[in-house]
Amino acid sequence: MRIFVTSNDYDLWKIITKGPTIPTKKSGDLIVPKSEDEWDEAEKAKMEKNARAINLLYCALCTNEYNRISACEAAKEIWDKLEIAYEGNNQVKQSKIDILVHSFELFKMQPNESISQMFARFTNITNGLKSLGKSYTESEMTRKILRSMPTKWDTTTSIIL
Incomplete structure (x- = not known):
């Protein structure tokens, strides 16, 4: 899987294994996620990479595996579920x-x-x-x-x- 992903885009592999950085902002004393309207171009690019990584994983999986991970919102979350399924804890x-x-x-x-x-x-x-x-x-x-x-x-x- 690593070879499949990195041959397409090495940054996608980093997003799959490390996770995307969700854009956040400071709201009072709290740090909260930004709405999509507040993302700058760099943040949009990172989130697009996460979407590309998810799509790549979807394309590499059979229907049964897709059903297992289809509710995940981040490539890292998909990867973690697949690791547990195939390698265990x-x-x-x-x-x-x-x-x-x-x-x-x-x-x-x-x-x-x-x-x-x-x-x-x-x-x-x-x-x-x-x-x-x-x-x-x-x-x-x-x-x-x-x-x-x-x-x-x-x-x-x-x-x-």
């Missing part, structure tokens, strides 16, 4: 990381599994970890793949001996 996210780290640590090539199947399974684990904020270096991943290979391999049949 911090506790759920940490549990997912723990499960994937465990899978990484115990990773071994399965009997009758081809190298491409093994690598696809390994990539799913490491991509899942990276999407949750946990990543390994290329060196660590290479060592893990090499250690997970069988000691004897029949290259003609691609089967563990």
Whole structure:
């Protein structure tokens, strides 16, 4: 999603992740939102960017996801709901990381599994970890793949001996 949004406009990504700055004014001792008629050109431009970010998110989502977030008024609010839906709160996210780290640590090539199947399974684990904020270096991943290979391999049949 980050690539999709930033390829259109990097400022939209900042609005999605940080939120727009709602134009405000001082009213006595309180700070209150300005009405749209009171916005200056810069404030209008920022709010237009928020609307563009919302539109971009709408276009990227299926109908079910759209229904989940259609009442949101800010791109950041949409993004926060999608994060919770797909990643969960911090506790759920940490549990997912723990499960994937465990899978990484115990990773071994399965009997009758081809190298491409093994690598696809390994990539799913490491991509899942990276999407949750946990990543390994290329060196660590290479060592893990090499250690997970069988000691004897029949290259003609691609089967563990």
